[in-house]
Amino acid sequence: MKKLITLILFFIGFVTFSQTDDAPLEVNPTVKKVSDTEYDLIFEISIAEDWHLYSQYNPEDASLPMTISPAEGEAGYTLVGKATESETETEFSEIWGKDEIFFVDEATLIQRITVQDTTLTKITLNLDAQVCKEYCLPFDEDFTFAFSLKGGEVVQTVTEIDDRSKSLSESLKLDLKNEVMLKSEASEETDKKDSSLLNIFLLGFVGGLLAFLTPCVFPMIPLTVSFFTKKNEKKVQSSGNAILYGFFIVLIYGLLSLPFHFLDTLDPEILNNISTNIWLNIFFFVVLVFFAGSFFGLYELTLPSSWTNKADSASGIGGVLGIFFMALTLAIVSFSCTGPILGSLLAGSLSSDGGAMLLTSGMVGFGLALALPFAVFANFPKWMAKLPRSGSWLNTVKVTLGFLELALAFKFLSNADLVGHWNILKREVFIGIWALLALLMALYLFGFIGKKYGKVSMFRVLIGLMILGVAVYLAPGVLQKPTWDQSKLLSGFAPPKFHSIYKQGDNQCPLNLECFKDIDEGLAHAREVNKPVILDFTGWACVNCRKMEENIWSQPDVYKILSNEFVIISLYVDDHQRMLPKEEQFDYIKPNGKLKRIRTYGDKWATLQTANFKIASQPFYVALSPDLEVLNSPEQYTDKETYEKWLKTSVDRFKEIK
Structure with missing residues (x-):
């Protein structure tokens, strides 16, 4: 588990450092002539406060050791062993x-x-190494230095592009x-972001309530409440400390999202690249399956015991600092139950367009839901008598969450399948897996499978019947012509309908609409038929798309306008498996x-979107005339009435200028 945490923090660090201009290292290179055939190339490196840089002699199977190597294609000289180093420090790594x-x-x-x-x-x-503090970063690709052997200055090489690349970049x-139409979207976009933040906050809050009902957290309430009610004679002081304890719980979970905010200061394509990266989606799939196994009781997830011991001993300091470490101890001790839920929250936030702010909103919601019971019951200890006693129902909640984790895991595997064009997890297969998981969850709740802890309650049976209803609802989705449509429930989660095991024809466009996958071809066709264009910036792994x-x-009125009035150009910004022809790279x-x-x-369409519209979220719809006149402010994820009105307004505007 410790290695999994290190790997994901390294991935985030890699993306961050490879894009940001504020590096934690400054390198001053010089050259010293030793003889006619020998030279010393010297790197003097300043390391920012709280950072540390790994040596050439760091163990190979730990953090990346430093390397110095000749630039590609260079010859005529050799490196004499490894570089000599100034004083280093050594410390044991628990990871x-x-x-x-x-x-x-x-x-x-x-x-x-x-x-x-x-x-x-x-x-x-080339100088290559790893620099770390809370997370680890590799050197930037620009740490390449040209050393003069004739007394000239050492120059850090600057990347230049050839004339062909300049020409294609301009294209x-x-x-x-009429670009002024693009600016009218700002206030609407702010409202949509605020709405997304609220939604993810509520999801995080629900996740926190579920975590509260797990065996790692629920039994800790009486112990924690008794600490605050007995430790202080004055009720006012006890109440204040309990509220402060709750505040620190929220603060700790909010701070966990802090490293991800480095991403928000970078190139706008970064978060999209993360959320659609094949290997990161596979990584999330493996992690969530691993988390599900812990909820099923196959093994226990724990953070290093030394962390718990240190936090617990520090909580005895007293005062505000002691209360903070009490809250930290709760976060560490309850990790085996909260970790899987937080992992799902992390994966879901990074796979959406809101990025770090969404993650922070979700984390704060999670922390608030977890903190509220402790603060409330510490102020009103008599209310604890109304709480149900700990028992087998806590384990039922935990196992049920395991099934939900497993279902969510297949969403990330589906993302990787779509982006990679592997065609393994087709729509019917995906729906079949979810239907099977729902059936197994229902059988567990009925007591037919899994370990039995006492009698199966009537409430548990009722929940099982609801889950069984979900399985029955999903089951027809594996058929070529299902008896009813599951698209409302599964939209955004299941693969698109054209990603099917049944023959769908050659049209790989949504709802069998005619669409183009290349902007030049689409614009040429629009000029021929004299119709306006919709630039549909979309993605294979885009839920809202x-x-x-x-x-x-799919609504009849909207479908009719799209099919009759527009030329649709669908540009998949995460299509990183289809290579451009060599002459177009x-x-x-x-x-x-x-x-x-x-x-x-995918590189081309993502860059085209950010270069022209200064935004990297999907879906993103732009209405244009064939001569590239902007017909309306861009539209994004919205409701049917708003989208239909947007289409009609765009058509009317095109008719006016035509």
Whole structure:
């Protein structure tokens, strides 16, 4: 478990550091001539406060050791062993179970080289390592230095692109007319973000209530409440400390989302790249299956016991600081039950468009729901008599959550399948798995499978009947022509209807509408038929895109307008498996000066969206004339009435200018 936490924090750190301009390292390279054929290449590195940089001699199976290597294709010289290093520190890592070697504050490395080609005037070295504090980052790709062997200055190499790449980069910029229409979306977008924050806050709150009803948290209420009611003679002081305890619980869970806010300061495509990354979705699938196993009682998830011991001993300090460490102890001790729910919250937030703010909102909601009972019962201890006693029902809640975790895990596997075009987890297979999980959950609640803890209560049977109803509702979805449509319940979760095991024809467009997957082809067709265009920025793993297509586009009035009045151009920004033809691949310089390699169709369409509309969320709809005049303010995820009105207004505007 400790390695899984390290891996995901490293992934986030990698994305962060590879895009941000505020690096925790400053490198001052110099060169010293030793003889006619030997030179010392010196790296003097300043390390920001609280960061540490790993040595070349760090164990291979721990944090990444530093390496110094020649630039690709260079020859005529050799490196003489590893670089000599300045003073390092050694500390035992509980995560890796061994001593790690690293630099703090500053580091000096001296790499000696021997030159065989005496005509060489310059050599280029790459510096690669890992720098850490709460999370770990690799060096930026720009830590490549050109050393002059003739007394010139050392130069950090700057990435340049060729004329062909410049030309193709320019072609991504659309010659939009009436761009003022794009700016009218700002206030509406703010309202939608506020709504999303509220929704994820409520989901987090529900998650916190579920965590409260687990065997790791519920039994701790009497112990915690008695501490506050007996420790202080004055009721006012006891009440204040209990409220402070609840506040610290909320604060701790809110702070867990803090590292993810580095992502919000970066290139707007970062969060989209994370949420649609195939291997990250597979990682979330494995983690959630692992969490489900812990809820099923196959093993226990715990954080290192030393963390609990240190936090518990610190709680005896007293005062405000002692209460904070009491709250921290609760968070650590209850991790085996709260961890899987928090993992689901993390995965769901990073897979949506809101990013770190959504995650913080969800975490605060989770912490609030977890903190409220402790604060309330500490103020009104007599109310505890009305609480149900701990018993087998707590284990029932935990196992039921395990089934929900397992169902959610297959959503992430479906994302990877769609983005990777593997065609393994088709719509009917996905629905069949969910129906089977619902059936197994119902059988568990009826007491037919799993360990039995006392009698099966009537309430448990009633819940089981509801879950069995869900299984019956889902079951027809595995048929080619189901007896009823499950799209309302499953929209956004199940794969799209055209991703089917049954033959659907060659049309890979939503609802069998005619659509184009290339903007130039779509615009050319629009000019031929003299119709306006909808740029549909979408994604294979986009939940809200599927909801719009299956719940809004499918409405008869909306469908009629889309099929008769518009040319639809669907651009999948997460299509990273389909490579562009070699002659269409190029390098692109982003606004922050970093290089982006456009190699796939997903790279191209994501860059086109951010370059022209300064937004990277999906779905994102833009209404244009064939001559690229903006007909209306862009629209995003919305309701049927709003979307239909948006379509009609766009059509009317096109008729006016036509």
